[in-house]
Amino acid sequence: MPAEDVDVVVIGLGPGGEALTAKLAGAGLAVVGVDARLVGGECPFYACVPTKAMVRAADSLAEARRAGELAGSVQVRPDWTPVATWLRDEVTSNWNDQGHVDSLVAKGARIEHGWGRITGPNEVTVGDKVFRTRRGIVLNPGSDPAIPPVDGLSDTPLWTNREAVTATAVPESLIVLGGGPVGCEFAQIFARFGAEVTIVQSNQRLLPNDEPEAAEVLADVFTREGIRVLTGTRVTGASHDGSTFHVQAGDETLTAAQVLVATGRRTDLAAIGVKAVGLPDDGRTIEVDDRMRATDGVWAIGDITGKGAFTHMSMYQAEIAAADILGEDVPQAQYHAVPHATFTDPEVAGVGLTEAAARAKGLNVNTGFTKLSDSTRGYLHKLGNDGFIKVVEDADRGVLVGATVVGPGGGEIMSALAVAVHAEVPTATLKGMILAYPTFHRAIGSALADL
Numbered sequence: 241m242p243a244e245d246v247d248v249v250v251i252g253l254g255p256g257g258e259a260l261t262a263k264l265a266g267a268g269l270a271v272v273g274v275d276a277r278l279v280g281g282e283c284p285f286y287a288c289v290p291t292k293a294m295v296r297a298a299d300s301l302a303e304a305r306r307a308g309e310l311a312g313s314v315q316v317r318p319d320w321t322p323v324a325t326w327l328r329d330e331v332t333s334n335w336n337d338q339g340h341v342d343s344l345v346a347k348g349a350r351i352e353h354g355w356g357r358i359t360g361p362n363e364v365t366v367g368d369k370v371f372r373t374r375r376g377i378v379l380n381p382g383s384d385p386a387i388p389p390v391d392g393l394s395d396t397p398l399w400t401n402r403e404a405v406t407a408t409a410v411p412e413s414l415i416v417l418g419g420g421p422v423g424c425e426f427a428q429i430f431a432r433f434g435a436e437v438t439i440v441q442s443n444q445r446l447l448p449n450d451e452p453e454a455a456e457v458l459a460d461v462f463t464r465e466g467i468r469v470l471t472g473t474r475v476t477g478a479s480h481d482g483s484t485f486h487v488q489a490g491d492e493t494l495t496a497a498q499v500l501v502a503t504g505r506r507t508d509l510a511a512i513g514v515k516a517v518g519l520p521d522d523g524r525t526i527e528v529d530d531r532m533r534a535t536d537g538v539w540a541i542g543d544i545t546g547k548g549a550f551t552h553m554s555m556y557q558a559e560i561a562a563a564d565i566l567g568e569d570v571p572q573a574q575y576h577a578v579p580h581a582t583f584t585d586p587e588v589a590g591v592g593l594t595e596a597a598a599r600a601k602g603l604n605v606n607t608g609f610t611k612l613s614d615s616t617r618g619y620l621h622k623l624g625n626d627g628f629i630k631v632v633e634d635a636d637r638g639v640l641v642g643a644t645v646v647g648p649g650g651g652e653i654m655s656a657l658a659v660a661v662h663a664e665v666p667t668a669t670l671k672g673m674i675l676a677y678p679t680f681h682r683a684i685g686s687a688l689a690d691l
């Protein structure tokens with residue numbers, strides 16, 4: 241079949257690829273968006289969106305249980321059916337991407353379902369179709385769940401996040417492999433719905449990319465909620481006997497009705513054909529400059545750039561790449577104030593550098609810390625008030641370079657500190673702010689006072 245000439249081909253339509261396709265097509269370019277699975281990517285169908293719906297349901301159970309202690313007698317009988325129905329019928333449209341496809345087509349884009357592969361400079365092949373690009377190729381292939389090379393594990397009917405969000409029932413018992421954001425969010429969700437949960441984390445602590453104090457709080461809360469937390473524990477073997485999983489964790493054999501693997505993500509650069517444009521295909525990420533250019537005529541955005549596997553990162557980079565392709569004047573990418581929130585209860589949110597990362601950069605570091613329960617609002621919140629605020633200052637410049645908030649609504653409280661880190665507001669100016677009483681965010685004043 242002869243090659244078709246178009247302006248841009250987007251390989252992978254995660255949140256960033258989808259937004260970029262809409263923007264370029266809306267600007268009148270001939271754009272082909274290619275996705276092998278669901279247009280919209282992991283986030284709306286298997287990740288952020290369905291898991292936050294699950295979090296909302298699980299948190300409502302926890303609050304109801306707290307109400308029993310705070311405000312009278314409440315009987316809580318968890319039922320997964322409304323959650324599964326909500327996820328299927330509303331949140332994910334039964335894992336159907338037609339709405340995403342229709343809105344891109346309405347903008348003028350052409351959508352191809354299939355595997356996109358770079359087959360030469362300015363050339364992408366999808367099945368038996370070949371596209372030649374006048375302006376370029378954008379890579380947004382995201383990431384897939386990585387299954388660790390544990391003896392026997394891949395032969396079992398394990399869950400990854402993709403199966404977990406389509407679950408129609410809560411397993412009686414669950415072993416979660418991995419104590420990163422995915423493992424921690426799912427562990428608490430299923431535990432709150434009655435599963436007996438064990439987290440097996442090879443690192444010495446949960447959420448190792450966050451401040452160590454956050455891991456301490458979370459492990460403590462999880463333990464109090466009945467979740468067994470095994471850190472510094474390696475899994476060496478797994479099997480399934482037809483009804484039960486057996487997992488060798490350290491010198492213990494754990495058994496459970498289900499195993500959920502949340503040990504990180506992988507990308508297959510060779511299968512995308514990046515070598516055809518001279519890019520190395522043996523790594524996990526694609527190096528990009530501050531306009532998302534990977535090489536001449538190729539841009540990359542999202543998880544694959546290794547700048548933070550978050551939907552907001554994919555969208556941020558999409559804006560920059562789209563503007564660059566359109567020849568618009570665009571601010572260069574900056575990564576000094578990347579925010580994130582893990583939606584456990586308490587939420588674990590951070591922006592910029594942790595204390596350890598700031599020290600590793602050779603900064604002259606000052607830190608301030610306050611427990612949330614020492615604030616009036618934290619004290620009054622009583623049940624579920626675990627958490628803290630920690631700020632990290634570059635003492636030489638007198639500005640915050642990082643902050644962490646663990647607590648109820650931690651991600652929302654963190655936003656004030658994200659402004660401070662992003663705009664490099666002098667710490668002295670922050671200390672002069674009037675903070676409403678009695679809010680959770682008023683504890684920011686106490687953390688700053690501790691610097």
Ligand SMILES: Cc1cc2nc3c(=O)[nH]c(=O)nc-3n(C[C@H](O)[C@H](O)[C@H](O)COP(=O)(O)OP(=O)(O)OC[C@H]3O[C@@H](n4cnc5c(N)ncnc54)[C@H](O)[C@@H]3O)c2cc1C
Pocket residue numbers: 251252253254255256257274275276277278279280281282283286287288289291292354355356357380381382383401422511512541542543544548549550551552553554583
């Ligand atoms: C359980 C879970 C919860 C999460 N929760 C959050 C959260 O609360 N907040 C947050 O910010 N982030 C969250 N994340 C991370 C977030 O989902 C990703 O960072 C986000 O989806 C951005 O990814 P992306 O744009 O790189 O691509 P993805 O969303 O991974 O999409 C890539 C798309 O490319 C397609 N594709 C890949 N290769 C090809 C090819 N060669 N040809 C055609 N199509 C291809 C895939 O089918 C896929 O549809 C979560 C992740 C997980 C796993």
Ligand SMILES: NC(=O)c1ccc[n+]([C@@H]2O[C@H](COP(=O)([O-])OP(=O)(O)OC[C@H]3O[C@@H](n4cnc5c(N)ncnc54)[C@H](O)[C@@H]3O)[C@@H](O)[C@H]2O)c1
Pocket residue numbers: 388390417418419420421422423425440441442443447448473474475502503504505548549550580581582583
């Ligand atoms: N709320 C959010 O923003 C959110 C939520 C979920 C995921 N995400 C993003 O998605 C990405 C993937 O998250 P993730 O939690 O799957 O990965 P991750 O890499 O962040 O964490 C995986 C954890 O598994 C552990 N591990 C690795 N191999 C193991 C093994 N064999 N046995 C036991 N433990 C093992 C590691 O120590 C690590 O802490 C992350 O980059 C994360 O930022 C974001």
